[in-house]
Amino acid sequence: MDSLLILIPAALVLGLLALAALLWALRSGQYDDPDGAAGRILFDDDDARSK
Amino acid sequence: MTDAALFAPTVSVAAPATARTCAHCGETVRGETVRGKTAQGASEALFCCAGCATAHAIIAAAGLGAFYRQLEQIHAHRPEPLEIDFAAFARPDGQEGASLELLVDGLDCAACVWLIESLLARDPTITRARVHLSTRRLSLAWRGPLADANGHAGLVAALGFRLAPYDTIAAAVGDDRETRELLRAIAVAGFAAANVMLLSVAVWAGHDGSMGDATRTLFHWISAAIALPAVAYAGQPFFRSALAALRAGRSNMDVPISIGVTLACIVSVHEAWAGQQHAYFDSAITLLFFLLIGRYLDRRARGRARQAVHALLALSSRTATVIGADGSTVSRRIDGLVPGDLLLVAAGERLGADGIVSEGISSLDASLVSGESLPQPAHPGVKAFAGTINLGGVLRVKVTAAGENTLLSEIVRLVEAAERGRSRFVAIADRVARAYAPVVHMTALLTFLGWTLLGGLAWDRALLVATAVLIITCPCALALAVPVVQVVASTRLLRSGVLLRSPTALERLAQVDHVVFDKTGTLTLGRPELVAAPDDPEVRRVAASLALNSRHPLARALVRALPEAMPAAGVVEHPGEGLEGDGVRLGSASFCGVTDPPDDGRSELWLARPSQRPVRFAFADRLRPDATATIAALCRRGLTVEVLSGDRGAAVAEAAAAAGIAEWRSAVTPSQKAQRLATLAAEGKRVLMVGDGLNDAPALAAAHASLSPTTAAEATQCAADAVFQGDALHPVAEILDVAHRADRLVRQNLVLALLYNLSAVPLAILGDVTPLVAAVAMSSSSLLVIGNALRLGAGRPHGKRS
Numbered sequence: 001m002d003s004l005l006i007l008i009p010a011a012l013v014l015g016l017l018a019l020a021a022l023l024w025a026l027r028s029g030q031y032d033d034p035d036g037a038a039g040r041i042l043f044d045d046d047d048a049r050s051k
Numbered sequence: 052m053t054d055a056a057l058f059a060p061t062v063s064v065a066a067p068a069t070a071r072t073c074a075h076c077g078e079t080v081r082g083e084t085v086r087g088k089t090a091q092g093a094s095e096a097l098f099c100c101a102g103c104a105t106a107h108a109i110i111a112a113a114g115l116g117a118f119y120r121q122l123e124q125i126h127a128h129r130p131e132p133l134e135i136d137f138a139a140f141a142r143p144d145g146q147e148g149a150s151l152e153l154l155v156d157g158l159d160c161a162a163c164v165w166l167i168e169s170l171l172a173r174d175p176t177i178t179r180a181r182v183h184l185s186t187r188r189l190s191l192a193w194r195g196p197l198a199d200a201n202g203h204a205g206l207v208a209a210l211g212f213r214l215a216p217y218d219t220i221a222a223a224v225g226d227d228r229e230t231r232e233l234l235r236a237i238a239v240a241g242f243a244a245a246n247v248m249l250l251s252v253a254v255w256a257g258h259d260g261s262m263g264d265a266t267r268t269l270f271h272w273i274s275a276a277i278a279l280p281a282v283a284y285a286g287q288p289f290f291r292s293a294l295a296a297l298r299a300g301r302s303n304m305d306v307p308i309s310i311g312v313t314l315a316c317i318v319s320v321h322e323a324w325a326g327q328q329h330a331y332f333d334s335a336i337t338l339l340f341f342l343l344i345g346r347y348l349d350r351r352a353r354g355r356a357r358q359a360v361h362a363l364l365a366l367s368s369r370t371a372t373v374i375g376a377d378g379s380t381v382s383r384r385i386d387g388l389v390p391g392d393l394l395l396v397a398a399g400e401r402l403g404a405d406g407i408v409s410e411g412i413s414s415l416d417a418s419l420v421s422g423e424s425l426p427q428p429a430h431p432g433v434k435a436f437a438g439t440i441n442l443g444g445v446l447r448v449k450v451t452a453a454g455e456n457t458l459l460s461e462i463v464r465l466v467e468a469a470e471r472g473r474s475r476f477v478a479i480a481d482r483v484a485r486a487y488a489p490v491v492h493m494t495a496l497l498t499f500l501g502w503t504l505l506g507g508l509a510w511d512r513a514l515l516v517a518t519a520v521l522i523i524t525c526p527c528a529l530a531l532a533v534p535v536v537q538v539v540a541s542t543r544l545l546r547s548g549v550l551l552r553s554p555t556a557l558e559r560l561a562q563v564d565h566v567v568f569d570k571t572g573t574l575t576l577g578r579p580e581l582v583a584a585p586d587d588p589e590v591r592r593v594a595a596s597l598a599l600n601s602r603h604p605l606a607r608a609l610v611r612a613l614p615e616a617m618p619a620a621g622v623v624e625h626p627g628e629g630l631e632g633d634g635v636r637l638g639s640a641s642f643c644g645v646t647d648p649p650d651d652g653r654s655e656l657w658l659a660r661p662s663q664r665p666v667r668f669a670f671a672d673r674l675r676p677d678a679t680a681t682i683a684a685l686c687r688r689g690l691t692v693e694v695l696s697g698d699r700g701a702a703v704a705e706a707a708a709a710a711g712i713a714e715w716r717s718a719v720t721p722s723q724k725a726q727r728l729a730t731l732a733a734e735g736k737r738v739l740m741v742g743d744g745l746n747d748a749p750a751l752a753a754a755h756a757s758l759s760p761t762t763a764a765e766a767t768q769c770a771a772d773a774v775f776q777g778d779a780l781h782p783v784a785e786i787l788d789v790a791h792r793a794d795r796l797v798r799q800n801l802v803l804a805l806l807y808n809l810s811a812v813p814l815a816i817l818g819d820v821t822p823l824v825a826a827v828a829m830s831s832s833s834l835l836v837i838g839n840a841l842r843l844g845a846g847r848p849h850g851k852r853s
Contacts, residue, residue, distance in 0.1 A: 004266075008273060012246060019242040026234055036184030039161025 075103035075211070106210050110166070113173050118166045140216040141200040148178065150192040151200050152217035155207065158187050167207055177203065188217055233347045236285040240340040243281030244333070247274045248826070251333040255823045264326060271323035271330045278332040279316060285339050286312055288346060304484040304530065307491045311521035312338060318518045321511060329515065334522045334825045341833050342530050349534040371403035372396075374447065388453035396446040401438065406448040408433045412625075413443030414603065426604060442603055443624070479558060483529065483801060495520045498816050520815040522825050524808055528832040532800035535840040540793040543844050548776035549786055556772035559756040560787060561794035562737045566685055567728070567754070569742035570696035570706050572762060574678050576778060577743065579605055579654055579670035581612035590666055592616055594658045597630045597637040605656050606630070606637075608670055634661045672702070678710045681780040686711075688787070695719055695727060697746050724750035741783060743767060758783060792843055800836045807832040 025031065075098060098104040110118055141151045158164065164182045167189065171180035176199070179192040189207070193199055204214050250270045257267060286309070293305040312335045319330040372395040373383050380395055388394075388404045396402060402415075414426040417439045426442055429435060435448055495517045502513035541551045551557065568574050584591060595616030598606035601624055610616070622632035629638010636659040640648040643659035648667075659665040675681075685692055694715035696703045703717040719727065728750050731738045740747070740754035743763035751757035751770040759771035768774050775782035811828050814820050820828075 008250075011249065012277070015242050015246050019238055022238045023235060026231060026238070031231075031234065033183040036161065036164055036182065039164060039184065042161060043165050 073098050073103050075107040103211075109170070109206065109209055113170050115166060115169055118162060137200040137204040137214070137216065138198045141197045143197060144192065148192060148194040149197050149200065150179075150190070151204070153189040153191065153204060153207070154215045154217045155182065155187050155189050156213040156215070158182070158184060158212065163212070166210065167212070170206065170210070171203065174203070174206075189214075230347075230350060233288065233343065233350060236288060237340070237343045237347060239281050240285035240336060240343055243277050243285070244337045244340040247278050247333045247336055250274050251822065251826070254330075258328065267328070268323060268326050271319070271332070274330065274332040275320055275323055278336045279320075281336055282312060282316055282339060285336075285343060289339070289342065302485075302488045304488060307488050307521065308338070308342060308525055310492075311335075311518070311525045314514075314518045315522055318511075318515055322515070325511075329822055331518065331522060331822050331825065334822055334829065337826065337829060338522065338525050341829070342525075345530040345534045348538045388450055390450050390453060392450040392453070394448045394450060396441045396448055401440050402435055402448065404437050404448075404450045404453040406435055406450045406452075408435055408446055409449045410447035411445055412628075413441055413446050416440040416442050416604070479533070479797060479801070487529070491521065491524045494524065494812065494816070501816075502818070516815070516818040519818070519820040519825065520812065523811045523815040523820055523828060525829075528804035528807060528829075528836045529801065531833055532804055532836050532840075533797055535837050536793050536796045536800065536843065539840050539844045540789050544773070544786060544789055547782060547785055549773055549782050550775075551773045552768075553772040556756060557790045557793045558797070559737075559772065560739065560790035563739040563756055563787065563790075564690060565731060565736040566690050566692045566739045566741065566783075567731075567750070568692065568694050568710075568712070569740075569744060569747045570694055570698055570703050571672060572743040573741050573747075573760065574694065574706055574710055574780070575672040575674050577672065577762065579608045580673045581608055581668060582653070582671045582673075583667070583669035584612070585658075585666045585668075590658060593619075593635060593660070594637055594656070594668060597622055597632055597635060597658075598656075600624065600632075601630055605654055605670055609656065609668060629656075635659070672706070674706060674709055675778055675780040678780045681784050682710050682712060684781075684784045685787075688784075690787075695724055695750070697721075697724075697744070721746040721749050725753045728753040739787075758786065789843070796840055796843055800839055803835055803839065804832060807835075 030037075098107065137151060137153070141149045143149050155163075155167070161184065164184055167182050168180050171177050171191065174193075176195050177191065177193045179190065182189050191203060193203060208214050250273060254262065254267055254270050256262070289305045289308050289312070292303065293309040296303045296306060315331040315335040315338075319332050319335070322328075322330045371383060371388060372380050373388070374380055374393040374395050383392075392404075393409065394402075394404065394406065408429050408431050410431060411429075413429045415429045415435055416426050417436065427433075427439075429441070429443075429446060434451075435446075498520050499513050499517035502508040502516055503510055506513070508516075537557060540557055544551060553559075571577050584594075591613050592615075595610055595613035596619040598609040599616060599618040600622040601607075619632050622630050624630050625638070625642065629636055629642040631637075636643050637656060640646075640655065640657055643657035643665045645657055645659075645665050645667075648655065648657075654670040656668045656670070657665045658668065682692055692712050692714070694703060694707045694710075694712050696706075696715070696717055697719055698717060700717040703715050707713075707715040716727070724747065728738055728740065732753075732755070737755040740751050740757045741759065742748075742751055742757070743760050744767065747759070747763075748767045748770040751759060751767060757771045758773050758775060759767050761768070761774050761776045763771070763774070773786060775786070807828065811820070814824070
């Protein structure tokens with residue numbers, strides 16, 4: 001049962017990491033324009049500003 | 052297919068790039084041309100107007116000629132002058148710069164996004180230029196004064212995109228942040244549900260005694276540490292709505308949800324504290340997770356519809372040119388016009404107010420207002436209505452009624468009145484919820500009282516059983532049943548070019564038993580087509596080369612039918628009469644000296660050449676290609692069909708006969724249309740109205756359900772429940788088909804969800820529902836409902852053409 005003391009926190013930390021990644025993606029606007037993002041990869045030039 | 056594509060203005064399809072097409076917008080060049088260099092700089096290019104030449108020059112100068120290659124099948128838009136002062140909408144950022152949010156109309160594809168962003172990025176003062184294709188929003192930030200806003204916006208507008216400040220929509224919809232909040236709540240609930248479930252499975256597996264009491268209690272406390280904060284955060288949408296409902300003295304679905312989840316948490320903490328076997332942390336958070344998904348799907352469907360409406364409204368604020376007493380002209384917003392103003396109406400411009408023509412000869416396209424397909428002659432003394440388009444020469448119009456008093460505003464008022472009536476319609480899910488919530492509360496309360504008073508159980512044991520009842524009856528499957536079907540149905544319809552605008556549209560469409568069609572633009576294509584012409588190819592060529600010099604709809608129809616002609620030189624247009632060049636005349640019967648034209652209800656052009664008899668070109672508004680088949684399909688379904696049109700009797704009779712419709716009414720005014728719909732409703736009929744004109748808008752809003760083609764006026768699209776794309780009429784049958792199937796699935800789902808509750812509730816009342824049983828029952832019923840809904844999406848949309 002000792003292994004639980006490591007495994008449960010480990011599972012929680014991994015889950016929290018994934019949650020944090022998703023929340024970060026949401027906050028940085030990556031879910032705002034799903035249609036546009038699909039087309040953007042087709043633009044050749046790299047100098048167009050993308051912020 | 053994107054929403055933007057559905058709402059974009061009609062864009063001409065690519066024609067082979069011959070010498071006569073504009074190098075920017077691809078329209079046929081007629082009369083005077085503007086010359087310039089192509090983007091590649093090699094040869095000379097032709098443009099239809101100075102605006103297109105400017106747009107092309109801007110693109111070429113910025114070295115963005117690749118735009119035209121990326122456009123593929125669609126042409127760029129013809130630019131329109133800027134009409135709004137954008138500086139007033141710009142926000143200073145506190146330092147030296149400012150930012151502005153704009154709605155961009157005419158965004159069709161990624162190429163437009165690329166063009167706008169790349170062009171703005173060349174300006175070193177612009178620090179951010181980002182276009183959102185989904186929401187059609189351009190967010191812009193720059194260093195410099197607020198007044199630069201007009202320059203930056205002007206650059207985009209010069210490319211042919213129509214712009215409107217985004218604020219007006221954002222304020223009205225306010226939806227963006229809420230959707231994001233919901234997504235965040237789903238993420239938190241999902242994370243917590245997965246982890247608590249992980250622990251719960253271990254606890255369930257240990258019920259046979261292999262897990263010690265201390266370990267189980269520890270697991271319960273860890274679950275509590277994860278679930279309680281997650282419930283407090285992710286449950287907010289439900290708690291808020293439940294509180295609001297209770298405060299208003301009502302009850303909604305969120306009340307039992309909130310009570311159930313809160314009670315489950317409290318009871319579980321008590322269980323963990325007492326070191327007991329059963330804790331419902333996993334049920335509480337999983338429940339929220341499922342419910343949030345249903346809520347999110349529902350919100351997305353509604354938000355999309357609402358945004359489309361507000362985008363249309365924001366774009367329709369326009370200005371008119373007013374001639375002052377000293378002869379100077381000023382641009383004024385339409386809502387600032389007063390009776391007595393003298394308006395200058397250029398060719399192609401839409402009238403902003405009702406008035407009387409005081410100078411100039413032209414013809415007016417009143418099809419949006421009256422449904423009449425033929426242009427009306429306009430000369431001094433004629434009444435002209437807001438919403439009509441000036442087709443010929445410049446007109447001066449004295450305003451008699453402006454703003455709220457115009458015929459157009461009258462129509463908008465009729466629409467609003469009718470929509471208020473329709474908002475009384477209650478969706479089936481809400482009806483079920485209203486009946487369901489009190490029953491749930493009573494059952495749980497009775498269970499608690501029964502076990503404490505009759506069963507002799509301690510209060511905390513009885514509360515545990517009552518909580519199980521609340522959890523098992525929580526309308527998890529019920530909450531998913533309707534939104535999932537709606538999402539699947541609208542996705543499927545979107546694939547065949549139909550956009551649902553109202554969340555209850557499908558339900559109302561499924562109840563329809565009578566269909567009313569408008570004629571012009573709905574049964575027919577709404578544009579005249581050449582149906583009879585002289586056989587002599589030389590005559591045809593001469594007529595087409597004259598016609599190339601005019602924008603009159605009949606002339607354009609002639610050119611469409613005879614595309615090979617080259618424009619004739621030295622042609623003079625006599626507005627409202629016809630064209631003349633080299634002694635050859637093309638125009639109305641009287642203009643060509645014909646005294647007794649045949650009256651067969653068709654529009655006509657005559658060609659008169661010196662010393663030869665005038666010959667006649669006849670035009671008719673063709674039926675949509677599959678109109679007859681679609682009407683027949685509707686009749687086979689047992690629906691009754693009729694035509695209601697503002698057009699003349701002969702034209703309506705002919706179209707109705709061709710489409711196979713026996714019942715028709717002609718020359719009907721907008722309010723008469725709405726009246727007719729009210730009469731039908733009084734007879735107990737559930738009417739589907741299909742129409743495209745502004746004159747149909749009140750009828751569309753008054754009908755039980757309504758459809759309009761995407762070519763319809765903006766206000767009309769706003770009044771319709773769904774809009775369909777393309778020249779074909781079969782989407783009408785397809786929408787009804789999908790609506791019927793969706794309705795059946797919704798009912799099946801509700802029955803499934805209720806059946807599950809009926810079978811599980813007795814177990815819960817008896818106290819046999821452990822957390823394990825609750826989790827299994829909840830997930831399986833939700834999956835069953837979702838799986839059932841997905842059946843609608845399976846299979847190809849039928850009747851679809853490649």
